[in-house]
Amino acid sequence: EAQVTQNPRYLITVTGKKLTVTCSQNMNHEYMSWYRQDPGLGLRQIYYSMNVEVTDKGDVPEGYKVSRKEKRNFPLILESPSPNQTSLYFCASSFASGSGSYNEQFFGPGTRLTVL
Amino acid sequence: DQQVKQNSPSLSVQEGRISILNCDYTNSMFDYFLWYKKYPAEGPTFLISISSIKDKNEDGRFTVFLNKSAKHLSLHIVPSQPGDSAVYFCAAGGGADGLTFGKGTHLIIQP
Numbered sequence: 001e002a003q004v005t006q007n008p009r010y011l012i013t014v015t016g017k018k019l020t021v022t023c024s025q026n027m028n029h030e031y032m033s034w035y036r037q038d039p040g041l042g043l044r045q046i047y048y049s050m051n052v053e054v055t056d057k058g059d060v061p062e063g064y065k066v067s068r069k070e071k072r073n074f075p076l077i078l079e080s081p082s083p084n085q086t087s088l089y090f091c092a093s094s095f096a097s098g099s100g101s102y103n104e105q106f107f108g109p110g111t112r113l114t115v116l
Numbered sequence: 117d118q119q120v121k122q123n124s125p126s127l128s129v130q131e132g133r134i135s136i137l138n139c140d141y142t143n144s145m146f147d148y149f150l151w152y153k154k155y156p157a158e159g160p161t162f163l164i165s166i167s168s169i170k171d172k173n174e175d176g177r178f179t180v181f182l183n184k185s186a187k188h189l190s191l192h193i194v195p196s197q198p199g200d201s202a203v204y205f206c207a208a209g210g211g212a213d214g215l216t217f218g219k220g221t222h223l224i225i226q227p
Contacts, residue, residue: 004159033214040125042219043160043205058214090159104150105215107159 002027004108006091012114013081021076021111023091030096032074033058033105034066036087043090049074050096081115088112119143120208122218130226135193137221139206142187146208150215151180151191154203163204164191193223201225 004025013019025032033048035058045058049068063085065077074093078085089112092105121140129135139149147168152160166173166180166189173180179192193200206218 031214035217040219042122043217045214045216048214092159104162104165107152107161109159110157 002106004091004093004106006089006108006111008111009109010112012116014116015082016080019078019081019113021078021089021091021113023074023076023108024072025074025091025093025106026072027093027106028071029093029106030071031105032068032091032093034064034074034076035090035092036060037090037110038087046076046089081113083115086113086115118219119146120206120216120218122204122206122221124221125219126222126224128224128226129196131198132195135191135196135200135223135225137191137193137204137206137223139189139191139218140187141189141208143208143210143216144187145210146216147210148208149180149182149189150207150209151178152205152207152217154205154220160205196223196225198225198227 007022030051034046035043037043044060046064047066049055090110091108094105119142150165151163153163154160164175164178164180166182171182182189203220203222205220207215209215
């Protein structure tokens, strides 16, 4: 089954304790992205990756890191989480722009993070 | 500056009637547009899209209209069903960048 998986689905942590949210897709997509969803703000892009070893900042990258060592994985790293990073996080993937597709992004189920 | 705007945070429609969700954009470089549907506790799922070379795309009960001169698109759902109750996100893209999403509209279908 074609899918995007995220782990963990729920996480409660404390300020300053490093954490990683994993994202994996099995559709051989070049493009992967992380979003956060907050009430009244919709989906905002954190980081994206056009392909392996190619990453770039989205609209709200502060406090986050990513890596793309393999095509299928795109982990989101919070080196020192703070309460304002409490949010619902979504990973998404798609074929890259210019492939002739509409770049339909497939989303993971979400990770609800609470930073105390 | 918000490049994709959904000015209605919520919309209530009676079952069987037409639901019309609106979206405005400011970036003239956007050349394709998508609508996503999101249920609570799930990730957004793709619903329908339209390229800037078209002004209408239809898929079953869902139709998206694009007015490029007005930088406006709308999603029509006819007839509306209880299962359509969800948050709908408008998204736009162009070039090598990813998608830019609106803030979403919560559609409530009343029996």
